[in-house]
Amino acid sequence: MTEAPDPEVVELATxxxxxxxxxxxxxxxxxxxxxxxxxxxxDRGDSLLMLGAYHGHADAVSALxxxxxxxxxxxxxxxxxxxxxxxxxxxAVIRVLLDAGADPSAGTPSAVDTARMxxxxxxxxxxxxx
Numbered sequence: 715m716t717e718a719p720d721p722e723v724v725e726l727a728t729x730x731x732x733x734x735x736x737x738x739x740x741x742x743x744x745x746x747x748x749x750x751x752x753x754x755x756x757d758r759g760d761s762l763l764m765l766g767a768y769h770g771h772a773d774a775v776s777a778l779x780x781x782x783x784x785x786x787x788x789x790x791x792x793x794x795x796x797x798x799x800x801x802x803x804x805x806a807v808i809r810v811l812l813d814a815g816a817d818p819s820a821g822t823p824s825a826v827d828t829a830r831m832x833x834x835x836x837x838x839x840x841x842x843x844x
Contacts, residue, residue: 730754734762734778743781747754752783759790762766767795772806776814785816800828800837808837818843 730750733742742762746752755761763783766774775795779785786794796816799807808825812818818841820823829837 727756728755731756731760731762731765733767734765734771734774735769737766737774739767739771739774742766742774743777746778746781752778752781753787754789755789759788761787761789761795763787764789764793764795764798766773767804767807767811768798768802770799770802770804770807775807776810779810779814781829784819785811785814788821794821794825796825797821797823797828800825800834801832803834808840812840 730742730745731754733745746762753761753763756765760768760840761783763775763778764787766778785796790795793818796808796811796818799811816825818829823831826838826841826843829833829841829843
């Protein structure tokens with residue numbers, strides 16, 4: 715028999731994921747610095763980094779990467795933060811992730827596949843995938 719999650723823990727986790735979505739970098743990193751894992755994931759496998767990247771928060775993405783978040787962590791749908799940033803057209807986030815070593819060919823669809831899907835030729839050139 716599986717024990718139900720503590721409602722207070724669920725509430726706190728929800729708050730932390732919302733901070734990543736909203737780009738509230740200072741509050742988010744305060745939790746990470748206090749011991750919340752930089753690679754914390756939600757029930758869909760979305761990491762804090764994925765949520766920050768998808769919602770266009772380059773500062774939050776950078777701060778999470780500095781604290782050990784994995785640039786290429788794949789969610790339950792096979793997507794990476796870089797592919798999410800490409801899908802949303804978040805140029806600043808794309809640059810931060812690439813500078814941190816994110817792999818444009820990781821995931822399904824990958825950032826390269828996503829750029830091809832939306833005919834983003836400038837990104838294909840950036841990724842070296844003409």
